[in-house]
Amino acid sequence: MLVSRTLLVTFGLALAASWAGSAAAYHTRFVADNCNYAAPTPASFITRDGSAAVALRARYEGYQWGGGCWNDNDRDDAPGDPHEDPGTGGEGGDCSGFAFKVWREPLDTADASFHQWGLLRFVHGPYTAAAFKAGAGAPNVTVSKSTLIKMDALASDSHIGLVYAVNPDGSDQIIEAKGEAYGTNIWTRTYRGSSSYSGVRRTGWSS
Amino acid sequence: MEFLSRFASLPLCLGVVLALPLGCVRDAPRTPAVLLDGSTALPPPVVLEGVDVPQVSTRMRVTHDRSHVPGLCASSMPARARVVERTGVTGASVTFFGRGERGVHACDATELDGSRIQRSCVHAFGRLEGRRLRDPRLSITCRDDDGEPVAFAWTQPDRTAAYVAVEQQGYAEVYAASGTTPVRVTTSRMDLATSRATFAISEHARDGALLHSYDLEARVSG
Numbered sequence: 001m002l003v004s005r006t007l008l009v010t011f012g013l014a015l016a017a018s019w020a021g022s023a024a025a026y027h028t029r030f031v032a033d034n035c036n037y038a039a040p041t042p043a044s045f046i047t048r049d050g051s052a053a054v055a056l057r058a059r060y061e062g063y064q065w066g067g068g069c070w071n072d073n074d075r076d077d078a079p080g081d082p083h084e085d086p087g088t089g090g091e092g093g094d095c096s097g098f099a100f101k102v103w104r105e106p107l108d109t110a111d112a113s114f115h116q117w118g119l120l121r122f123v124h125g126p127y128t129a130a131a132f133k134a135g136a137g138a139p140n141v142t143v144s145k146s147t148l149i150k151m152d153a154l155a156s157d158s159h160i161g162l163v164y165a166v167n168p169d170g171s172d173q174i175i176e177a178k179g180e181a182y183g184t185n186i187w188t189r190t191y192r193g194s195s196s197y198s199g200v201r202r203t204g205w206s207s
Numbered sequence: 208m209e210f211l212s213r214f215a216s217l218p219l220c221l222g223v224v225l226a227l228p229l230g231c232v233r234d235a236p237r238t239p240a241v242l243l244d245g246s247t248a249l250p251p252p253v254v255l256e257g258v259d260v261p262q263v264s265t266r267m268r269v270t271h272d273r274s275h276v277p278g279l280c281a282s283s284m285p286a287r288a289r290v291v292e293r294t295g296v297t298g299a300s301v302t303f304f305g306r307g308e309r310g311v312h313a314c315d316a317t318e319l320d321g322s323r324i325q326r327s328c329v330h331a332f333g334r335l336e337g338r339r340l341r342d343p344r345l346s347i348t349c350r351d352d353d354g355e356p357v358a359f360a361w362t363q364p365d366r367t368a369a370y371v372a373v374e375q376q377g378y379a380e381v382y383a384a385s386g387t388t389p390v391r392v393t394t395s396r397m398d399l400a401t402s403r404a405t406f407a408i409s410e411h412a413r414d415g416a417l418l419h420s421y422d423l424e425a426r427v428s429g
Contacts, residue, residue: 066428084334084341086426094429107399109348124402124427126347130330134279136348157283157332158429
């Protein structure tokens with residue numbers, strides 16, 4: 001009787017430990033199974049409309065803190081990642097990784113040229129939202145919010161979104177990697193009117 | 208005479224013997240003599256257990272003076288915020304809690320005007336949950352005088368830790384802990400291709416005893 005009770009308790013503890021372990025080490029295989037580290041392609045003729053098209057391919061894909069790799073099947077293949085955990089291997093970019101890739105920036109912050117990254121190339125880039133907000137890096141400058149046009153950005157200390165279109169009422173349609181619960185999509189936002197947000201522009205567009 | 212001639216080549220031999228280690232010393236990483244503000248780099252007040260390389264104390268100053276916070280961060284600073292200024296060998300920073308202590312801010316710099324940061328190269332912001340950062344908020348966009356990138360990140364030492372040591376190339380930078388304020392540390396150990404950095408950290412008690420050591424693996428995110 002004592003032996004069977006001991007066995008039952010041991011089994012219960014093992015089960016609990018196993019559950020706790022898997023909860024603490026949440027991980028998906030999206031990045032491991034799908035993403036690559038291919039070199040980017042330097043590009044000389046880059047347009048804002050072209051970057052908008054790149055951004056739209058990320059629409060309905062997932063969100064991954066510290067991420068930068070997604071496919072184009074219009075769903076999050078790794079939903080429910082714990083937030084602010086860069087090691088879970090899920091699909092999607094975070095806000096700054098999304099902006100970096102859509103703006104086709106190089107890894108070298110002193111270089112302002114354009115680099116095309118494949119959708120499945122895992123890359124986040126060197127900038128946080130706060131760094132973009134400050135206009136850090138050779139390609140990026142801060143600009144007045146009243147001058148923002150398509151594919152310029154609004155950035156705060158903790159978030160960045162790209163202007164997809166301006167609404168007649170002055171609000172913006174922002175394309176952004178918003179969060180694990182939201183993914184990447186276009187939403188109407190009033191960031192332009194918020195004192196937390198600054199205007200940021202990627203320089204060097206061909207048109 | 209024959210006995211003396213045996214020692215004729217002694218100076219040459221001694222020269223070779225002395226030159227070998229000197230040659231090694233010349234190639235080895237040197238312990239920095241000064242901090243970024245030009246002040247003398249001093250060893251920490253206690254011997255840190257388990258740190259086997261020369262140690263350099265970083266300078267820490269706690270102030271409420273708004274003029275010590277560079278413009279890039281000033282708008283985020285609440286009135287009378289407690290500002291922790293740190294000056295190391297290659298980097299300097301200010302750290303303070305934001306309004307309502309829901310987040311923490313830093314301005315990082317790799318050049319100083321005198322002892323103060325006048326122009327910051329990046330602003331970092333980290334959200335707090337239960338006074339803990341979920342992410343160390345790595346910044347890799349600052350560069351030193353030689354154009355080499357310098358990485359900054361926060362670590363949150365154990366409450367019992369008085370010192371945090373971060374191993375650099377051939378020496379360790381030592382930071383004094385300051386209450387619950389996260390400690391902004393630097394390293395040159397980074398991989399720009401993956402936007403990651405590794406901070407080799409050890410935490411020590413007031414008497415220098417080793418509490419624990421770990422590698423803080425940080426990625427640029429958010």
